[in-house]
Amino acid sequence: MTKTQSTPSHLPHAWRLLGLLCMALGGLAGCTPAADSPVAPGAIQPPPSTVAVARGKIEVDGGLLDLATAIDGTVQQIAVREGQQVQAGQLLLKVHDEDLRAELAVAQSSYQLAQAKHKALTTKLPLLQAQLKRLQAAARDGAADLQEVDNAQAALRNAQSEAEVAQAEVKLAQSKTQQLRERQRLYALYAPEAATVVHLQAKVGSQVHTSQAAMRLLPLRPLRIRAELNESFAGAVQKGMRASVVLDNDSSSPLPEARVLRINPMYGPSTLQDDAQRGPLRVVECVLEFETAPSNLRVGQNVRVSFHE
Structure with missing residues (x-):
């Protein structure tokens, strides 16, 4: 007699559980965005490679600015402090310049004297020109001789020459004064641009040299x-x-x-x-x-x- 194989009673229940699990996994897969789908706003982006x-x-x-003076000398004044912000052209430091200031005072006096002399000579010219014209008119009328006219012309020429020399002296004195004033700027150190003073190497009374920085600035x-x-x-x-x-x-x-x-x-x-x-x-x-x-x-x-x- 042939024996019939029977199916265990628990197998239908197992198959049902397996089917439910597959459906759940399929649903999750359908909710997962594709690799090329757009990222939702506010999502954390992966860091760039x-x-x-x-x-x-x-x-x-x-870089930082290390400033040195243009001449060697003794510090007379430090006009800033560490941590201070400065503007372009602001005075930072001054070196003693007594000898130069005395020389400048003399040059300014010479310039003023040359100006006064030139002014006095140029003031005489209109008078001498008017006198020459009167003598020339009188000579034509026979009221004055030619010698007087020649003397007036010579006086005018001399006065004009003296005025020209005085004008040259004014220019020379002015040029010397300007040169001394430019030299005086070398005794001072100015900020080349807006910056913060981060370190002062120099102190009042200390020696400064052109080869050594007197202060350091942090440019803005x-x-x-x-x-x-x-x-x-x-x-x-x-x-x-x-x-x-x-x-x-x-x-x-x-x-x-x-x-x-x-x-x-x-x-x-x-x-x-x-x-x-x-x-x-x-x-x-x-x-x-x-x-x-x-x-x-x-x-x-x-x-x-x-x-x-």
Whole structure:
């Protein structure tokens, strides 16, 4: 007799559970957006791919200004203090100039004297010209002889020559006075542009020299990032590339985005990193500018830069 195979009673229930599970998975798959579907507004975007990283330092465009006096001497006056903001042309420092001021006083007196002499001589000319005309008219009428006319002409010529000489003396005295005033400006140090005084090397009574800076200024210019690219990253970074920047000791506070402004075409030694075994690394300097002006940044702060495609 043939034995009939029976189906266990629990199998229909298992098949029903499997069917419900497939339907649930199919529903979830239908709710998942496609890879090319638009990202909903406000969704967190994945970070752009990083092609290079570098260490950098915050600098001011063009660098700090180390100012020295135009002449050697003793400081008479310091007109500013550290931390003070100054405007272009503002007096910063003066060097003692007593000898020059005495020479300038003499030159100014000579200039005034030359002006007075020239004025006196030019005042005489109209009188001598009028006298000559009267004698010439009288000579034509026979009321004066020709000798008187000749004497009047000679007197006028002499007066004109003296006035010309006096005018030349005025110009000479004026030129000397102007030269001394220009020399006097060399005894003073003025701000070349708007800036903040960050350090005073000179003090009242101290000696200053043309070869040594008397003070250092921080110009009110945009801040830049000078980053150092290792040799392995040098070819991956291009001008105009975007970069994210964070402080070296505070990565939780990102700075405004930056862009590559220029890349040095030469290799040089690193000033921000080195290898204990091989010594200073060879790097390529890269200068970046911020898209928006950052706040609460100081020149000299170290940063980390990530370059993106």
